[in-house]
Amino acid sequence: MRILVLGGDGYLGWPTALHLSQCGHDVAVADNFARRQYDFELGAGSLVPIESLQTRTSVWRELTGKTIEMFIGDLTDADFTYRMIREYRPDAVVHFAEQRAAPYSMIDRKHAVYTQVNNVVGTLNLLYAIAEIDRDIHLVKLGTMGEYGTPNIEIEEGWLELEYKGRKDRVLYPKRPGSFYHLSKVHDSHNIEFACRIWGLRATDLNQGIVYGQQTPETAMDDRLATRFDYDAVFGTVLNRFVIQAVLEMPLTVYGKGGQTRGIIDIRDTVRCIQLACENPAEPGEFRVFNQMTESMSVRQIAETIAECYPGEVVIEHLDNPRVELEEHFYKVNHTGLMELGLVPHLLSDTLITSLFDIAKRYRDRVDLAAVRPNVNWRDARDARVGER
Template identity: 85%
Template sequence: MRILVLGGDGYLGWPTALHLSQCGHEVAVADNFVRRQYDLELGVDSLVPIASLHTRVTAWQERTGKTIEMFVGDLMDADFTYGMIRDFRPDAVVHFAEQRAAPYSMIDRKHAVYTQTNNVVGTLNLLYAIAEIDPEIHLVKLGTMGEYGTPNIDIEEGWLELEHKGRRDRVLYPKRPGSFYHLSKVHDSHNMEFACRIWGLRATDLNQGVVYGQETPETTLDDRLATRFDYDAVFGTVLNRFVIQAVLGHPLTVYGSGTQTRGIIDIRDTVRCIQLACENPADRGEFRVFNQMTESMSVSDIATTVSESFPGEVTIDNLDNPRVEKEEHYYKVTHTGLVELGLVPHLLSDTLITSLFDVAKRHVDRVREEALLPGVNWRNPGAERTSER
């Protein structure tokens, strides 16, 4: 297959492109490098140094003999988007090219507007390009489990069969997102479903849980192939942050009670899920949803797992929660679709977290300790961040 990976310079986009290439697909990546600009804005770099995209592509060819084509541009630029689709003529488009952090979207009005404009308009441009150039293209879009919120009923895979006043229907599962970022993903989902229903497009929406891990078999072939390791309170995932804090000898910072429960997934499973979705496309006119997670854990459970795995003393601190979210809630998620396609999950209990400790120790001199503490407050729109200043 010919597969175009948008956001191919990013944390998940880059290892996904390598994995698809290794599986024998013809792969191209596209990026506008804005994620690297966020680093400059926030003053926090990836813990693991990352090479330029040109260097990465060259290193991949040297190591494997496989080529990855590059497109440099922005989905907000409709002319670029249309030209890229015409030039590469993909069978599938994997869409990671969005601002991906809830805290970033909640900094102030400017960041909220940017997040929603960038994400929603970029995806709309892509939908129109596919519809007008080749409606057979399968769009595989990264969504988020955060679209659902924490409803007091089981979370189904995108759709809900309901009965109301004696009548039955199948509707998109109700969404109650917790940030302007998550809201942008909800808007994307509705736009994609509309495009499939009205234009007959084919799309798979992957509502992904919190990703952990930094290495895949492909990224370990050469240091130049490494992907990001974000640990800060804006872009860092909770497990990565806890790993850094353990290595530094700092308390693990749990927001609130720590009973908030979320879906999680190993980065190796993420790239496998993308492969399965591409190789088993949705039908024309179908808006297909998979909940891309492998298990559920509370924040406190994740902290306990890190503390028990670390070869040293670890303490846990509960901080005031900067987010507006339920801390005590029901959470049961259906996530069978990808397993039925062949996913064999890695579970956190089976994962060598020690490898993350090793990565952190090797690069501990790059840590900005103040960036570990939360500086974005959901309750106070427009307030200046404290941790990055």
């Protein structure tokens, strides 16, 4: 199978490309390197050093004899998007190529607008390119569990069977996202469903939980194949941040009471889920949704797990929550689709956490302490540029 991974230089895109290549698929990656530019903008960076995409692909060919083709460009450039699809002629397109951080989208008006334009317009260009060039291409799109918010009913896999005033229907599950980033993902989902319904495209929307971990079997083959390890308050996932804080003997900073419950997933399961989705495509005209998570935990439970596993004293500190979200809530998610396709999940374990501790200790001198504390407040709607006038 020919698979094109968009955002193939990123935290998840790169390990996914390696995993698909190792599984025997022909793989190409595309990226505009915007994620690396965010580091310059924010004064942050990956804890683990990462090589250029050119070096990474060369090392992969050196180690395995397998070639990963590269396309350098931006999905918001329609000409580039069309040209890439025509040249590579993929059977499946895996779409990671979006601004992925909720805090980044909430910095100010500029970052909110950028996030929505980049994400929604890029996906629209891709949908049009697939529709005009080859409608049999299977789009595998990374969504987020954050699209749903925290409803007081069970979360189904994308669709909801309901009865109202004696009539029944099957509708998209209602969404209540918590940031302009999550809103962009909702817009994507609606646009993709529309394209499937009107143009007969085939798509799988993967509503993914919070990813933890830094290594897959492929990235562990050589330090030069490493993917990112983000720990800062804007792009860092909560578990990675807690690991860094434990190693540096800093308090684990829990926002509010820590009762916010989320779906989580091991990075090794993420790449496996993508493989399963690609190898078992949706039908023409089908908008298929999988909730891509393996277990759910509250932020407080994650902090307590880190504290229990770390071989040293760990203190948990509760901060005023910079986000607007429920502190305690009902959270039950149905996520059977990928299990039925063959996913055998890795659950959060001492073994994985221990490996993260080892990585954090190895690169602890690269930590920027200022980057760990939250500096984006959801309640502040002032535009930074306007405020400077």
